[in-house]
Amino acid sequence: MWLKELNAEVRTRLDTLDGIAAEGSEHAVVRIGRTEIPHLVATVRTLMNEHQPGEYGECRVCSRQRRRWLKPFRRPKAPCRVYLAARRALLDERNPAIERGTNRTAS
Numbered sequence: 001m002w003l004k005e006l007n008a009e010v011r012t013r014l015d016t017l018d019g020i021a022a023e024g025s026e027h028a029v030v031r032i033g034r035t036e037i038p039h040l041v042a043t044v045r046t047l048m049n050e051h052q053p054g055e056y057g058e059c060r061v062c063s064r065q066r067r068r069w070l071k072p073f074r075r076p077k078a079p080c081r082v083y084l085a086a087r088r089a090l091l092d093e094r095n096p097a098i099e100r101g102t103n104r105t106a107s
């Protein structure tokens with residue numbers, strides 16, 4: 001499957017779940033909560049596992065660790081974007097994207 005198709009398929013699924021969460025019946029919301037939240041949690045955990053801090057406390061994917069030997073004691077320039085996104089989505093109550101229905105895919 002090409003990335004473009006995969007992207008569209010996943011975004012459509014997320015839009016569907018978001019729509020049910022925002023406008024679905026209580027029964028539908030409880031049902032997707034029980035069936036889909038475990039999948040979403042597993043997905044976030046998979047992403048976080050791929051971006052775990054390495055020996056120097058920075059993400060191996062997002063950092064330029066290949067050039068670490070040039071400046072072995074430098075601090076990471078920016079935190080891992082996956083952890084930042086997860087933290088913002090899960091813990092930041094001021095995030096307008098987590099308000100009902102506002103985080104749907106714009107396409």
Ligand SMILES: [Zn+2]
Nearest residue numbers: 051059062080
């Ligand atoms: Zn990262």
